[in-house]
Amino acid sequence: MDKARRSGILFLLPAALLLGTFAIYPVIQALWMSLTDAELLTPGFNWVGFENFKTLLSDPDFYTSLKATGLFVGGSVLLQYLMGMAGALVLHTGRMRSVRLFRSVLILPYTLSELVVGILWLRILDSEFGVANALLYCAGAPPQRWLYEWAMPAVVVVNMWWGTTFSLLLFEASLKGIPEEWYESAKVDGAGSWYQFRHITLPALKYVTFLDLVYITLFTINTFGIIFVLTFGGPGHETEVLGLFMWKQAFRDYNLGYGAAISVVLFTINIVLTAIYLKLFGRQVLVEERF
Amino acid sequence: MKKYGIPVLVGLVVVVGLVVWYFMWGAKEEGPVTISVINQSRWSQTIEQAVAQWNEEHPDRPVVLDQLIIGYPQLRNKLLTATGAERPPDISILDSVWLSEFAQAGQLAALDEIDPEWYQNDYQEDFFPVFQRGDSFGGHLWGVRTQTDMAVLWYRKDWLSQENIAPPETWSDLIRVSQHFQKESVRTRYGNSNFPLALPLGKKARETLVYQLLPLFWSNGGDVIKDGELLLDSERNVETLQFLKDLVDVDGVVSPEATVFEWNRAMKLFATGRAVMAFGGTYEKKMIQEVSGWDDQAFGTHTGYALIPSGTGGDPSTTAGGMCYVLYDRSPHKELAMEILKRATSPPIMKEFLLETYQHPPRISIAKSLDETDHPFLAETAEYLYAAKSRPNFPAYSRLSDALQDMIELTVRGSLEPSEAVARTVEKIRDLMGDTN
Numbered sequence: 001m002d003k004a005r006r007s008g009i010l011f012l013l014p015a016a017l018l019l020g021t022f023a024i025y026p027v028i029q030a031l032w033m034s035l036t037d038a039e040l041l042t043p044g045f046n047w048v049g050f051e052n053f054k055t056l057l058s059d060p061d062f063y064t065s066l067k068a069t070g071l072f073v074g075g076s077v078l079l080q081y082l083m084g085m086a087g088a089l090v091l092h093t094g095r096m097r098s099v100r101l102f103r104s105v106l107i108l109p110y111t112l113s114e115l116v117v118g119i120l121w122l123r124i125l126d127s128e129f130g131v132a133n134a135l136l137y138c139a140g141a142p143p144q145r146w147l148y149e150w151a152m153p154a155v156v157v158v159n160m161w162w163g164t165t166f167s168l169l170l171f172e173a174s175l176k177g178i179p180e181e182w183y184e185s186a187k188v189d190g191a192g193s194w195y196q197f198r199h200i201t202l203p204a205l206k207y208v209t210f211l212d213l214v215y216i217t218l219f220t221i222n223t224f225g226i227i228f229v230l231t232f233g234g235p236g237h238e239t240e241v242l243g244l245f246m247w248k249q250a251f252r253d254y255n256l257g258y259g260a261a262i263s264v265v266l267f268t269i270n271i272v273l274t275a276i277y278l279k280l281f282g283r284q285v286l287v288e289e290r291f
Numbered sequence: 292m293k294k295y296g297i298p299v300l301v302g303l304v305v306v307v308g309l310v311v312w313y314f315m316w317g318a319k320e321e322g323p324v325t326i327s328v329i330n331q332s333r334w335s336q337t338i339e340q341a342v343a344q345w346n347e348e349h350p351d352r353p354v355v356l357d358q359l360i361i362g363y364p365q366l367r368n369k370l371l372t373a374t375g376a377e378r379p380p381d382i383s384i385l386d387s388v389w390l391s392e393f394a395q396a397g398q399l400a401a402l403d404e405i406d407p408e409w410y411q412n413d414y415q416e417d418f419f420p421v422f423q424r425g426d427s428f429g430g431h432l433w434g435v436r437t438q439t440d441m442a443v444l445w446y447r448k449d450w451l452s453q454e455n456i457a458p459p460e461t462w463s464d465l466i467r468v469s470q471h472f473q474k475e476s477v478r479t480r481y482g483n484s485n486f487p488l489a490l491p492l493g494k495k496a497r498e499t500l501v502y503q504l505l506p507l508f509w510s511n512g513g514d515v516i517k518d519g520e521l522l523l524d525s526e527r528n529v530e531t532l533q534f535l536k537d538l539v540d541v542d543g544v545v546s547p548e549a550t551v552f553e554w555n556r557a558m559k560l561f562a563t564g565r566a567v568m569a570f571g572g573t574y575e576k577k578m579i580q581e582v583s584g585w586d587d588q589a590f591g592t593h594t595g596y597a598l599i600p601s602g603t604g605g606d607p608s609t610t611a612g613g614m615c616y617v618l619y620d621r622s623p624h625k626e627l628a629m630e631i632l633k634r635a636t637s638p639p640i641m642k643e644f645l646l647e648t649y650q651h652p653p654r655i656s657i658a659k660s661l662d663e664t665d666h667p668f669l670a671e672t673a674e675y676l677y678a679a680k681s682r683p684n685f686p687a688y689s690r691l692s693d694a695l696q697d698m699i700e701l702t703v704r705g706s707l708e709p710s711e712a713v714a715r716t717v718e719k720i721r722d723l724m725g726d727t728n
Binding site for chain 1: 368371374375377392393396398484493494495497546547548550551553559560563565689690693700701704706
């Protein structure tokens, strides 16, 4: 091994160690635990093979939870992407006054922790004392039981409110990198705004869109803090996403083995979704020159 | 100089190691014993007083207190982590409903075995029978109740009095009073909402749901588990579920939104005058006062309290909750920790703590000594302890509670008929009983 190669490995070692300790080891441990009947309070465990997975696949709550996860993640990702893109375009075109102020205000939600966001919106959506119903009242509309009749849309909107900033900042930064000459040439050729957006902006943002979608999908699928505070998975199991289902099994009911099996399924879903995005965007999105 | 570098470094490490070893372990035999405690901040003073008392009585055997203070939401996870890592404290505070789980897992020490004399002469003589039953499991006592609270029905005493209506004692009273306050003319007078009765009916309220609604089952002659026998599968319990469902669907006195109420939602509706009556706990008195702005005198004028009304098959009833002090089986200083625990739950320290935090006494002697003029709420409601029951002391209690929460919510939401919900829950509990045997 030559000196340069050895130095390269040495430089990589700290990062590899960190990654191994905090990313790979937990995955391996979760996989191992999912094959046991480990419980939180009782020391020791027995090997049960794929029993936890069999139980999971025959558990109706798992399918309800899968459906809730699909709706929550699908709705949140779609809204966050659209709102982030729209906000970035508005900020980038600079047609709006006080862009800096607007940007600062938009960043605010992202500075709050998930639980704080949950508590804040719990107050806003309160059917008796909340601001949302007060506004409806002022508009002459009947009050709504937001977290009862509109539970899933409510948690999706709150999650969108919290997470849109990330997409917005990502897109806005990338928009600044698109050469202005491209748009000028297109204008000379008679291209309208929509044509420019479709044939210049969108393709130029392909890599960032891929990153944004992968990140917000994975983040949303693994998060449940907002739901925990707003609905705790209810009414019934309507908003009980996989993350919350896993938490309940592992930490409320002590079924660490079963909880680990759910986490393995969640991990698999993450991998599959990332693969789907790669397929949709083309593998070259990771290696090609962006502009 | 360079060639001495490594030996000097090694020498330094050895010297520092020896010094650290001496202070951490070497001197241990001679010094005071450290008692580790995991506690909540409100309770911490009782342990501090107990240790101070011990040190005053035994200057030759001093105790050093190592107390970790954490909030209730983190308590359970912290104790699970500590016991799972086989490093539990000597003493901890524990919610009484977790006792059987920790005891069954072999984590706790049986207090009656450590000090049989105290158990016989103090504990059995002075603690209310409900706690002697509720905090024992498998024939042993595993925790000492530090305080207690009870499920109650809060009602607007001033409004009921103005309407010449007696406080509800039965389910039909509950509906009758609620319907009276639904009348447009009455609502205009008091400003209450169209749902005069507030109570949680869903899993979002978590353990509060079971705590507040189990008395309804008891007050109709039903039960869940008693002395290890599963009693849920009864017509009485089906009736109770039907009653809860009807409160929303037929009588219309409870909001359908009650299935997504948080644990303190009913109290807030009551304290803000939106509800005329609410299911709650005695621990909510201070919260009601905070939300409403009532001082003690105004609270007495506006608020009445009663046991949870009865159905056709029983008497008004209530649940007794509260926190316990426990000792851990792995503790190397069990006898000494027991001495601290005895002092922390002794009448003088307990009474001071209870009056300061305004909670109910688990000791009969303290309950009898409460002055009705100074502490009317505590003195009056202490009597309820004779009608109180504990939630089932079942090793898989959290899963049992979850099954009961599911049963209630699914019934009220109309997903299952009451009889189906009972049958399904019975199956779940049978499975749990099989798991824990």
